[in-house]
Amino acid sequence: MPTNIAWTDETWNPIHGCSRVSAGCDNCYAEQLSYERHGWTEKPWTPENAEENISLKPDRLEPGGDGHPAGYDEPKRIFVNSMSDVFHTEVPDAFIQDIFAEMRNYPEHIFQVLTKRPGRAAHMDIQWPPNVWMGTSVEDDRVVERIDLLRGCGAETLFVSFEPLIGPVVDDADQLDLTGFDWTIVGGESGPDWRDMAHEWVWPIRRACMQQDVAFFFKQSAAFRPEQGQALRCPNGVRRRFREMPELSDPVRRAREQYQEELPA
Numbered sequence: 001m002p003t004n005i006a007w008t009d010e011t012w013n014p015i016h017g018c019s020r021v022s023a024g025c026d027n028c029y030a031e032q033l034s035y036e037r038h039g040w041t042e043k044p045w046t047p048e049n050a051e052e053n054i055s056l057k058p059d060r061l062e063p064g065g066d067g068h069p070a071g072y073d074e075p076k077r078i079f080v081n082s083m084s085d086v087f088h089t090e091v092p093d094a095f096i097q098d099i100f101a102e103m104r105n106y107p108e109h110i111f112q113v114l115t116k117r118p119g120r121a122a123h124m125d126i127q128w129p130p131n132v133w134m135g136t137s138v139e140d141d142r143v144v145e146r147i148d149l150l151r152g153c154g155a156e157t158l159f160v161s162f163e164p165l166i167g168p169v170v171d172d173a174d175q176l177d178l179t180g181f182d183w184t185i186v187g188g189e190s191g192p193d194w195r196d197m198a199h200e201w202v203w204p205i206r207r208a209c210m211q212q213d214v215a216f217f218f219k220q221s222a223a224f225r226p227e228q229g230q231a232l233r234c235p236n237g238v239r240r241r242f243r244e245m246p247e248l249s250d251p252v253r254r255a256r257e258q259y260q261e262e263l264p265a
Contacts, residue, residue, distance in 0.1 A: 001067045006219050006227060006243075007185055008079040008112055012067040014060040014099055015084035015091055017053035019045050021116050024139030024164055027193045030083045054090040061102050069106040075256050077110045086113055087120040096124065104129040107255035110248075114161055116143075118150035128154040130251040133183070135159035140167030147177070156249055157182045162205060163219060164189030165197045173207035182246035183215045188222025188229070197222040199233040206232070206242070215244035 003011045017040075018030065025031075025045075034040040035053075043049040063070035069078060080086060080103070086096060103111045104127070111132045115121050118136040128134070134155035136146045139162070147160055158181045162169060165186055170176045178184070186205055188197035202218070209216040218241065221229030231239035248256070 003079065003082065004227065005079060005082070006230075007077075007217055007245075009076040010067065010072065011079045011082040012060070012069065012111075013081045013083045014057045014065075015081050015086065015088075015095075016055050016057060017041050017045070017050075018084045018088060019047045019050035019053065019090075021047075022139065022143050023166060024116070024137055024143070027164075027189060027191050027195070029191055032191065034083065050088070050090050054084065054088060056091070056095055058095075058098075061098055069102070069109050069111075072109070075108045075110075075259060077112060079112045079114070085115050085117060087115045087117040087124075089117070089120070093124065097126070100126055100129070100132070103132055107131050107252065108259035110252065112159075115150075116146070118146045118153065122149055122152035126154065128156065130156045130249045131255065133157040133159055133246070135161050135183075135185075137161045137163065138169060139164055141169050142167075144169055144176075147181070151180050157246055159183035159185065159246070161185045161187075162202075163187035164195070164222070165201055166195045168198075168201045168204075170204050170208075173204045173211055176204060176208040178208055178212045178214045181212075181214055183217065183244075184209055185217045185219055186232075187219030190220065190223055190226040190228070192224065194222050194224060202232055203235055215246045216242050217244055218242040 001011050031045040041053040059065045114135045116137050134153050136150040186202050189195050218232045220227050231241050233239050
């Protein structure tokens, strides 16, 4: 499905529902949409309600299903799942394997998977296709260990989403080890109960990316509406936009070239 998330093109949700796991989940937009606005789930997204709130959508694994990658006539970046967490404990291993099988079938697309449960992602027996970018969310210094947990994952491209950034992650760039990572996203919180984000919290992340040759994408400042304040205020006072993306791996580049060659003239 089309989306206004700046770092992706489409969303695909073969799972619906989740449960809060840390402070970054307190104002979860997916919960607000599903529980508070539309009634797609009937209870708050607490751990106690996870079994009832999380539902699998096997029809979306079939071509023709809502958001399925077969529906796009050009290579896309596809966010999997914007309304859940692929690696939630309530999602069976077999269903996760089915999702990965579908992603493997469409090597021309980039699939961006984001989890707050990187330990499971790193320890599952998964054949990681080169077109899957695997990321974890880090909202402040209380959950920075997620970076080390995801580092053990076998995905070719790893990223960290510092969003919503609700507190400092490190005081100095030298304290942030991004070894093995290719990309970072930073963004403030949006929505009616948004929490402020100091641009000073972003500076060490930006410097660490520069020092370690990691692509840096600044999505937004904290504001009521998403995609507001897309420029980072740098230490010298100048505001700059950063929209860097990781380089495509050779297998993905070749798959895209082959896909273009096979299109009808």
